[in-house]
Amino acid sequence: MDKVPTTVFLRTTSGLVKSAGAADVFVYNIGVISIGIGVSLTHLTGPANYPGGSIPIASAIATLLMFFIALAFWFWSVAIPRSGGLYAYVTRGLNPALGFALSFVDAFAWLFYNALAATYITSIGFGPLLFNIGVFSNDAGLVRLAQEIVQPVPQFIIGTVAVVLAGILLITGMRKFFLFQKILFLIALIGIITSILFLFVRSNGEFVANFNTAMAPYIPNAYDTVIEAAKTKGWRFSGFNWEDTVKLAVWPILPLVGGIFSIAIGGEIREVKKSQGIGILGSIIVAGIVFVLVGHLSYRVFGTEFQGAVAFNSTADPTKSTPITPFFPLLAGILAGNVVGSVLISLGFLAWAYFWIPATLVYAERAVLAWSLDRLTPASFGYVSERFHTPVVAIVVTVILNIAFLYLFLFIPFFSTLTLVLAAMLAWTITMVAGILFPFRAKELYKRSGASGLDFQGFPLMSVANFLGLISVLILTYLLWNDPLAAGHSPQSLLTIGSVFGFGFAFFYIMKQRRKRQGIDIALAFKEIPVE
Amino acid sequence: MSQQPDQILSEGQEYERSALTLFGESKHRNIDLRLIGSIAVRVRCHQYSKIISSARKYKDIDFYALGNERGKIKEMFLDLNFEIDRALQIALEEMRYSFFHKDSRLRIDVFFDELNFCHRLDLRNRLSVEQSPTIPLADLLLSKLQIVNLEAKDIEDICLLFLEHPIGDCDKDCINVGYISRLLADDWGFWFTVKQNLAKLDSDTKKRFQKDSNSYLRIQSQLATLDSRLLLETKAWRWIIRAKIGTRLKWYRTVEEGEIF
Numbered sequence: 001m002d003k004v005p006t007t008v009f010l011r012t013t014s015g016l017v018k019s020a021g022a023a024d025v026f027v028y029n030i031g032v033i034s035i036g037i038g039v040s041l042t043h044l045t046g047p048a049n050y051p052g053g054s055i056p057i058a059s060a061i062a063t064l065l066m067f068f069i070a071l072a073f074w075f076w077s078v079a080i081p082r083s084g085g086l087y088a089y090v091t092r093g094l095n096p097a098l099g100f101a102l103s104f105v106d107a108f109a110w111l112f113y114n115a116l117a118a119t120y121i122t123s124i125g126f127g128p129l130l131f132n133i134g135v136f137s138n139d140a141g142l143v144r145l146a147q148e149i150v151q152p153v154p155q156f157i158i159g160t161v162a163v164v165l166a167g168i169l170l171i172t173g174m175r176k177f178f179l180f181q182k183i184l185f186l187i188a189l190i191g192i193i194t195s196i197l198f199l200f201v202r203s204n205g206e207f208v209a210n211f212n213t214a215m216a217p218y219i220p221n222a223y224d225t226v227i228e229a230a231k232t233k234g235w236r237f238s239g240f241n242w243e244d245t246v247k248l249a250v251w252p253i254l255p256l257v258g259g260i261f262s263i264a265i266g267g268e269i270r271e272v273k274k275s276q277g278i279g280i281l282g283s284i285i286v287a288g289i290v291f292v293l294v295g296h297l298s299y300r301v302f303g304t305e306f307q308g309a310v311a312f313n314s315t316a317d318p319t320k321s322t323p324i325t326p327f328f329p330l331l332a333g334i335l336a337g338n339v340v341g342s343v344l345i346s347l348g349f350l351a352w353a354y355f356w357i358p359a360t361l362v363y364a365e366r367a368v369l370a371w372s373l374d375r376l377t378p379a380s381f382g383y384v385s386e387r388f389h390t391p392v393v394a395i396v397v398t399v400i401l402n403i404a405f406l407y408l409f410l411f412i413p414f415f416s417t418l419t420l421v422l423a424a425m426l427a428w429t430i431t432m433v434a435g436i437l438f439p440f441r442a443k444e445l446y447k448r449s450g451a452s453g454l455d456f457q458g459f460p461l462m463s464v465a466n467f468l469g470l471i472s473v474l475i476l477t478y479l480l481w482n483d484p485l486a487a488g489h490s491p492q493s494l495l496t497i498g499s500v501f502g503f504g505f506a507f508f509y510i511m512k513q514r515r516k517r518q519g520i521d522i523a524l525a526f527k528e529i530p531v532e
Numbered sequence: 533m534s535q536q537p538d539q540i541l542s543e544g545q546e547y548e549r550s551a552l553t554l555f556g557e558s559k560h561r562n563i564d565l566r567l568i569g570s571i572a573v574r575v576r577c578h579q580y581s582k583i584i585s586s587a588r589k590y591k592d593i594d595f596y597a598l599g600n601e602r603g604k605i606k607e608m609f610l611d612l613n614f615e616i617d618r619a620l621q622i623a624l625e626e627m628r629y630s631f632f633h634k635d636s637r638l639r640i641d642v643f644f645d646e647l648n649f650c651h652r653l654d655l656r657n658r659l660s661v662e663q664s665p666t667i668p669l670a671d672l673l674l675s676k677l678q679i680v681n682l683e684a685k686d687i688e689d690i691c692l693l694f695l696e697h698p699i700g701d702c703d704k705d706c707i708n709v710g711y712i713s714r715l716l717a718d719d720w721g722f723w724f725t726v727k728q729n730l731a732k733l734d735s736d737t738k739k740r741f742q743k744d745s746n747s748y749l750r751i752q753s754q755l756a757t758l759d760s761r762l763l764l765e766t767k768a769w770r771w772i773i774r775a776k777i778g779t780r781l782k783w784y785r786t787v788e789e790g791e792i793f
């Protein structure tokens with residue numbers, strides 16, 4: 001590869017004003033991290049299922065592991081600053097067929113998780129919002145509506161609307177998308193800051209009083225009853241232990257994964273070294289700090305035992321829990337004790353939940369476009385609408401797939417139990433291996449890239465970062481593999497991942513042959529850095 | 533376009549000839565396609581073209597057009613055996629097309645509606661002020677003066693424009709200073725960049741035209757006229773507010789130059 005004549009495989013352009021700056025990248029990534037979803041999932045699953053785990057310490061461990069993974073991806077984004085994410089990296093750095101298959105399974109997995117995010121619009125957003133307004137304004141109708149809205153059919157309808165709106169937003173163009181993200185970030189920020197402020201100023205006694213008042217129609221003396229009921233059903237708060245804490249770390253790390261999603265839009269980012277640095281590493285550090293802070297404060301105010309018990313009861317004994325799933329924004333809204341406070345919190349968490357949807361669509365859509373530009377999918381996938389000037393077909397395809405996944409997730413039991421995060425781990429593991437080897441296997445491309453300027457005394461730090469990233473990915477994979485709640489290794493999940501991966505491989509070779517018959521050697525494309 | 537451009541397109545005159553051929557084709561197809569950039573300056577400044585450095589290299593031909601003519605423009609270049617850079621088309625959301633001639637690899641960039649570099653220059657209402665193969669002279673000058681890091685070739689182009697064309701208050705074969713000063717009185721960042729560039733030109737021309745006092749004096753006179761009009765123009769409220777912040781806040785957009793892709 002290092003003997004490739006550069007005049008053939010590298011083209012230069014000038015005068016490019018790219019659409020995304022450091023702030024856009026930071027907001028994009030922190031949006032996919034979705035602090036709101038991260039806090040909600042960690043606080044719902046953590047204390048209930050890992051009773052000895054400490055959320056603040058687990059969050060710190062998660063941030064550290066994810067930091068090394070992010071560092072590896074930051075090097076990649078500097079070395080190959082192009083859109084399409086790990087597709088661009090592995091096809092150029094290791095093997096084209098492998099790169100395509102990994103990108104295919106990676107995009108599939110994240111689109112599937114985007115379906116999950118569409119359900120959070122109701123369970124983390126609208127549900128708590130309506131419930132808390134209903135409680136504080138004594139409107140039983142709103143409380144009933146909150147309970148109804150988190151049922152599968154309303155979740156599908158609202159989720160579909162959310163995904164379609166996200167698609168329409170993307171069709172209007174990336175500049176509008178980045179502007180929208182900034183507005184959403186402001187609302188989300190207000191929500192999380194309001195939560196933290198209430199956690200700071202309120203005491204456990206105040207929360208107990210508010211919770212008992214809010215829950216009076218359902219459970220008398222609710223706070224203590226919830227804890228007692230959980231113990232009766234076998235849940236025990238065992239006190240801090242390291243084993244549960246390390247296991248718990250998978251929950252904050254799953255949202256932190258979003259911190260690297262800007263690799264999908266690498267070609268649209270200006271001053272890539274700085275912007276991706278702030279966007280990738282900055283978003284993970286900031287989110288990690290918020291996770292630690294909220295974890296610490298919520299233990300003090302909600303009570304460690306209560307958080308575990310109320311979440312445990314929501315599945316083991318729903319009559320002894322809140323009428324809708326006790327996600328963090330519901331508890332924080334009750335803590336606020338008034339309509340204004342709870343609305344600000346709920347709207348913020350609704351914004352956090354919605355952040356995921358268009359951003360993940362972008363992630364998958366950019367992969368689809370990258371395949372199309374390398375002629376691995378029909379040219380129509382890269383079609384740019386004359387009216388909107390955006391790749392409408394790629395956007396519509398990802399929207400339709402997302403809605404299909406939402407339907408499957410909500411209504412087909414097989415899919416509701418699928419966990420595909422191991423697909424991403426597989427993709428990352430191979431990307432890290434490719435990253436270790438890239439400076440040596442593709443010397444010419446590496447030398448011409450921004451990453452080579454970061455060498456330490458001639459040794460490529462990109463390899464070091466990818467080695468550290470690989471270790472972190474392997475630790476994370478081990479934790480996920482052995483945790484049936486977060487991922488596990490159920491046959492149906494592994495079979496699905498394997499099938500999608502295999503389909504990706506087969507598709508690559510079918511397209512390669514098809515293009516060959518058309519007189520096009522697609523192998524040539526993989527010897528150059530992909531175009532903008 | 534069927535000639536062997538590797539041999540002949542290395543000369544600026546050949547680029548100019550190709551540019552005018554393409555312009556002629558666009559007229560024939562009733563498309564308002566205008567030249568911008570260094571080739572446009574060449575086209576408008578024949579009398580003083582001798583000052584162009586013999587080492588000057590041209591890499592491409594740049595055009596400007598209205599966005600509602602995208603379809604016709606794409607069709608024209610595809611008919612002329614060019615291929616479009618689909619990746620750039622997607623990444624820039626059709627604000628710019630790049631075409632490569634299938635044989636010669638001659639590169640054509642077409643910018644739509646606005647020139648969006650260090651500063652934004654909206655030309656949608658400007659094509660009607662002058663019928664010419666290029667955008668109006670004032671806009672051609674501004675397209676150079678908006679560059680934060682002026683290169684020698686840009687300075688050369690600005691000097692050419694100042695030498696060849698008078699400054700006045702109309703657009704007919706004239707650099708419309710009234711239009712420039714009104715535009716910049718609304719945008720402090722753009723105004724500041726232009727002021728900095730005028731200062732750079734002032735010092736550069738001293739060295740550049742040491743042996744040509746006539747040219748030096750003409751450029752100095754043009755610079756002074758432009759500078760005074762920029763100062764005298766009544767500023768918009770947002771210009772005044774932005775001026776208070778000054779250079780503490782970045783006043784221009786970063787343009788990626790010579791990027792490998």
